[in-house]
Amino acid sequence: MAMRDYLGEARAIFDRIYPDNKISEVDYEGSTIVVYTKDEELFSKRDDIARSIAQELRRRIAIRPDPSIMSPEDEAAETIRNIIPETSGLQDIYFEPDTGEVVIEADEPSIITAKVSDFITQIKTKTNWSPRIVRAPPIYSRTVKEMRELLRETKQERKEFLHKLGEKLNIPTMPGETWVRLTALGGHREVGRSATLISTNNSKILVDCGMLNTNEGVDHPWAGAPYLYLPEIQPFSSIDAVILTHAHLDHSGLLPVLYKYGYEGPVYMTAPTRDLAVLLENDFIRVAHTEGHKGAYESKHIREMAKKTIPLRYNETTDVTSDTRLTFYNAGHILGSSSVHLHIGEGLYNIVLTGDVKFEKSWLFNPANNKFPRAEALMTESTYAGREDYQHSRPEAAQILSDIITRTFQRGGSVLIPVFAVGRSQEVMLVLEQMMREGRIPQTKVYLDGMIMEATAIHAAYPEYLNKDLREKIMFKKENPFLSDIFSKVESRDQRQEICDASDSRIVLATAGMMNGGPVMEYFKSWCTSPKHTLVFVGYQADGTLGRRIQRGSPDIILSDGGKQVKFEIKMDIETAEGFSGHSDKRQLIAYIATMQPRPRIVLVNHGDGEKAQEFARLIKSKFNIEAHALRNLETIRLY
Numbered sequence: 001m002a003m004r005d006y007l008g009e010a011r012a013i014f015d016r017i018y019p020d021n022k023i024s025e026v027d028y029e030g031s032t033i034v035v036y037t038k039d040e041e042l043f044s045k046r047d048d049i050a051r052s053i054a055q056e057l058r059r060r061i062a063i064r065p066d067p068s069i070m071s072p073e074d075e076a077a078e079t080i081r082n083i084i085p086e087t088s089g090l091q092d093i094y095f096e097p098d099t100g101e102v103v104i105e106a107d108e109p110s111i112i113t114a115k116v117s118d119f120i121t122q123i124k125t126k127t128n129w130s131p132r133i134v135r136a137p138p139i140y141s142r143t144v145k146e147m148r149e150l151l152r153e154t155k156q157e158r159k160e161f162l163h164k165l166g167e168k169l170n171i172p173t174m175p176g177e178t179w180v181r182l183t184a185l186g187g188h189r190e191v192g193r194s195a196t197l198i199s200t201n202n203s204k205i206l207v208d209c210g211m212l213n214t215n216e217g218v219d220h221p222w223a224g225a226p227y228l229y230l231p232e233i234q235p236f237s238s239i240d241a242v243i244l245t246h247a248h249l250d251h252s253g254l255l256p257v258l259y260k261y262g263y264e265g266p267v268y269m270t271a272p273t274r275d276l277a278v279l280l281e282n283d284f285i286r287v288a289h290t291e292g293h294k295g296a297y298e299s300k301h302i303r304e305m306a307k308k309t310i311p312l313r314y315n316e317t318t319d320v321t322s323d324t325r326l327t328f329y330n331a332g333h334i335l336g337s338s339s340v341h342l343h344i345g346e347g348l349y350n351i352v353l354t355g356d357v358k359f360e361k362s363w364l365f366n367p368a369n370n371k372f373p374r375a376e377a378l379m380t381e382s383t384y385a386g387r388e389d390y391q392h393s394r395p396e397a398a399q400i401l402s403d404i405i406t407r408t409f410q411r412g413g414s415v416l417i418p419v420f421a422v423g424r425s426q427e428v429m430l431v432l433e434q435m436m437r438e439g440r441i442p443q444t445k446v447y448l449d450g451m452i453m454e455a456t457a458i459h460a461a462y463p464e465y466l467n468k469d470l471r472e473k474i475m476f477k478k479e480n481p482f483l484s485d486i487f488s489k490v491e492s493r494d495q496r497q498e499i500c501d502a503s504d505s506r507i508v509l510a511t512a513g514m515m516n517g518g519p520v521m522e523y524f525k526s527w528c529t530s531p532k533h534t535l536v537f538v539g540y541q542a543d544g545t546l547g548r549r550i551q552r553g554s555p556d557i558i559l560s561d562g563g564k565q566v567k568f569e570i571k572m573d574i575e576t577a578e579g580f581s582g583h584s585d586k587r588q589l590i591a592y593i594a595t596m597q598p599r600p601r602i603v604l605v606n607h608g609d610g611e612k613a614q615e616f617a618r619l620i621k622s623k624f625n626i627e628a629h630a631l632r633n634l635e636t637i638r639l640y
Ligand SMILES: [Zn+2]
Pocket: 246, 248, 333, 356
């Protein structure tokens, strides 16, 4: 089969319907065909024209202004600064050459966009960039800033990469029998090191590449890794596409290893997932280094991953291989978390992988989407799918936490809450802020230790991913709960010690969420021997983690302290506040399947402790009369 010349075809269509098009270049950018024009009028009508041509060509088209008609970025920024009045509180100007847009961040965007002013028109005519005025994020994020810099520095490299990728996507699919298989590489009948391979006669697509939750201080890249030595994905250069559902390390943590060992292809994820994954991965290797370990990879491999990331929004469809299209849907679990919909062949077969999923509106997000255009197979997580796994509602959870805090404060103790930096931290912050505002718990300082504040700042940078109530609070009112002065970031070792030694009651949120290292351990060591203090678990504690052992009631624990192994007796109160989880409980998972559209023909259960996953598969079979399995790692199932 000959390769279709989409670029030539696109140009021909333009010449036919818009002869005076002043097109300067037509190029692939991943699966999109990008047309650069020197004609400002064509650019201004780009949406309509792109839509009609995309229909004819069956490829996505983007029309952009030729760089030569736009002011250079430095010059344009200077021009914009001169146009915009100081009262708008200008915070940042950055350029998105991909779309020809200049994003202008200001504290008072309405001053710039006011109808009576002509600032927008002035910017357009003087620079030829299209201004997009947005409210400046209320919290500064170093990660977001550094990511923008990286993308700016590597613009040319990314252009070449996306061009090559576009050419590859055009290689015609092989004729002959079509088949679809799913291979369990990690995170099946267990929680941790998630990795699943979808292969067809044309494609090899890896979804997630995580590490075990117990995987602290690793030296070897394969420690706690999924089964990456399998012939199916060796060498890594044979993988066509990688997809990341969300940033938690048990899904993202070993992605950089792929780049370390020869993978050069794209990885698809949402923009907030990219920023959070970079933050968590960098922290992971930093902690490994400070503990004297070599680490599984280096920061340059994380950069490589970021450079090869193709960010997608929810509900946006893109070709990831010559026979497979990907669409992300909101999974409700953490910022940017996605369920993956794969459309294979022309209408041949569709798979939905939930990723970690929350099928309930939370303080942060809308409930997960479970309506899809088509779906024959569903792979669902089952973290809390056990017989006993019932979770309280969000308001009940808040009440339980408030009771625990009140009790502890009455006896003069402090409350320690181990949290994941991403997800649970922000929910607990919102609840504490609200309870103090409403006088349900005493006013006190809440200390945040670990990367909680930076992760929170990334949430504020992507308000469109949050639920409406929170988005409005953060962006449009002066009542941003994350900026409440009850919160205080722990900046130094001395400050940490001072909090540990304090005689009055404190609340501390600290990482790591499963107590496998991190600052939470310092507070725990100081407080665990006194019955007046309380440790409250608000998130999942995986098998094999210290958190799980303590939660189960272990009377003492051996920890390294000042280089020595020391036995700590646990006298502090150990509590669990159910209902803060970013995972669906059994009822919610059942509701997800019961109301899923369309109804899947086969369900695969993963991301649950061994027994739980199997039990849930049996339940699905009996309840819905749908074929259901909990694959073991290394097993493959043919789906088509
Ligand atoms: Zn997760």
